[in-house]
Amino acid sequence: MDVLLVLGAWLCCLLLTIFVLLFGQNAAFAHTPLPRLHWLITQGLCHVVRAGTQRAGGRRGAAALERAGELCCERSNPAVQLLFLAMFVTCYSIFFVYIFPWLPVGSVSAMHKYTGTAAALGCLTAFLAACYSDPGTVTAANAAAHAALYPYDGLVYEAKECWTCGVPCPARSKHCRTCGRCIARMDHHCIWINSCVGLLNMRWFLAFLLSTAAICFYAAVVGFRVVRTHMALQGAWAKTFIDPDTEGLVHLGDSCQYVMRYLSAYYGPQVAVTFFAGAAGWIVLGFTGYQLWLVCAGLTTNEVHKRRQLALARQLEAEQQQVEAQVEAALAGQRTGSSGSLEAGRGAGAAAADGGAASRQREQRRPAKKQPRVALPNHYDRGAWRNLSEVLFPEFHLRQAAAAAANGGSSPAGGKKRA
Ligand SMILES: [Zn+2]
Ligand SMILES: [Zn+2]
Numbered sequence: 379m380d381v382l383l384v385l386g387a388w389l390c391c392l393l394l395t396i397f398v399l400l401f402g403q404n405a406a407f408a409h410t411p412l413p414r415l416h417w418l419i420t421q422g423l424c425h426v427v428r429a430g431t432q433r434a435g436g437r438r439g440a441a442a443l444e445r446a447g448e449l450c451c452e453r454s455n456p457a458v459q460l461l462f463l464a465m466f467v468t469c470y471s472i473f474f475v476y477i478f479p480w481l482p483v484g485s486v487s488a489m490h491k492y493t494g495t496a497a498a499l500g501c502l503t504a505f506l507a508a509c510y511s512d513p514g515t516v517t518a519a520n521a522a523a524h525a526a527l528y529p530y531d532g533l534v535y536e537a538k539e540c541w542t543c544g545v546p547c548p549a550r551s552k553h554c555r556t557c558g559r560c561i562a563r564m565d566h567h568c569i570w571i572n573s574c575v576g577l578l579n580m581r582w583f584l585a586f587l588l589s590t591a592a593i594c595f596y597a598a599v600v601g602f603r604v605v606r607t608h609m610a611l612q613g614a615w616a617k618t619f620i621d622p623d624t625e626g627l628v629h630l631g632d633s634c635q636y637v638m639r640y641l642s643a644y645y646g647p648q649v650a651v652t653f654f655a656g657a658a659g660w661i662v663l664g665f666t667g668y669q670l671w672l673v674c675a676g677l678t679t680n681e682v683h684k685r686r687q688l689a690l691a692r693q694l695e696a697e698q699q700q701v702e703a704q705v706e707a708a709l710a711g712q713r714t715g716s717s718g719s720l721e722a723g724r725g726a727g728a729a730a731a732d733g734g735a736a737s738r739q740r741e742q743r744r745p746a747k748k749q750p751r752v753a754l755p756n757h758y759d760r761g762a763w764r765n766l767s768e769v770l771f772p773e774f775h776l777r778q779a780a781a782a783a784a785n786g787g788s789s790p791a792g793g794k795k796r797a
Pocket of ligand 1: 542
């Protein structure tokens with residue numbers, strides 16, 4: 379089989395896996411097969427391996443696998459971090475070995491060797507900063523400052539204390555079970571950086587995403603231009619070849635198949651890295667756009683989920699009240715009407731109650747498929763620029779909020795209760 383086709387299929391599988399890991403739990407893809415694929419990759423395969431080990435190795439084998447599984451899946455581990463680094467180093471190595479030595483070629487300057495290397499180092503620096511900087515761990519010492527920046531809204535957040543950490547939970551914070559700590563303005567736990575994305579490292583996470591998207595497109599453009607120019611200089615398009623099937627003379631441009639075979643034979647690594655970089659760039663750009671939109675809207679990934687659940691609960695409550703009002707009206711009709719209308723009233727009341735119960739049952743059966751119609755106010759949306767500024771300069775806003783609270787500004791109110 380054509381080497382380039384095998385490589386293309388492998389790259390497509392890899393990109394699909396990355397896409398599923400990034401977007402599999404996103405609400406926007408709730409109606410697609412992505413959530414099932416995400417479950418299959420993150421949990422389903424583990425179940426299959428567990429069942430196989432139990433059969434082959436008995437109880438001891440199953441217990442050993444259980445310990446290994448807990449270490450890999452439940453606790454913080456660098457597996458996906460290393461996967462990213464492996465992909466990054468492989469792509470850069472292909473450029474270093476197969477593309478940089480050809481530069482300069484045609485109008486493609488030799489400067490790309492240095493700007494490409496500088497861009498790779500910049501991306502790696504943003505990655506390491508996102509991985510190893512504090513995401514915003516809530517401690518007894520800083521809980522008040524975090525609470526001053528984001529007071530409880532009484533809607534999604536209320537005053538409480540974390541059972542595990544024993545610290546007050548500021549609004550917008552969440553305890554991460556994988557990291558074992560409470561994180562301020564918790565967005566999500568990211569397996570790519572093996573850390574939480576929170577108030578203090580969101581800027582590095584955004585820098586990492588933006589630089590990854592930028593370097594992917596940069597690599598794709600340079601790779602494409604180098605291959606195209608190199609082929610033109612080699613006179614590839616004017617050459618004639620012998621078709622192995624017909625044994626007749628053909629030109630490269632006669633068929634896409636000839637172009638694919640030629641690229642596979644002479645430019646395999648260059649084309650593979652160009653294709654991978656281009657496709658990965660679009661995926662990362664999509665995720666970057668979503669994260670930027672969340673930041674500008676004053677939301678976090680965690681809040682999108684929480685608010686959706688809350689909106690659905692409120693909608694259900696409103697529907698229940700509507701049904702109760704209908705039953706109430708039907709019973710009132712019974713008291714004032716004739717015996718005939720009494721029966722009709724009972725019938726209407728029962729139908730309304732049945733309809734409400736059926737609606738609730740449907741709701742309970744398919745909670746993920748129903749989109750809430752209730753719009754909740756967002757008290758943390760202070761305008762796109764201010765929201766962005768809080769993420770880019772969190773220390774400044776924390777200091778400002780703490781100073782305002784110390785000078786008699788509003789402070790979080792309400793009794794504590796355990797989380
Ligand atoms: Zn905690
Ligand atoms: Zn975490």
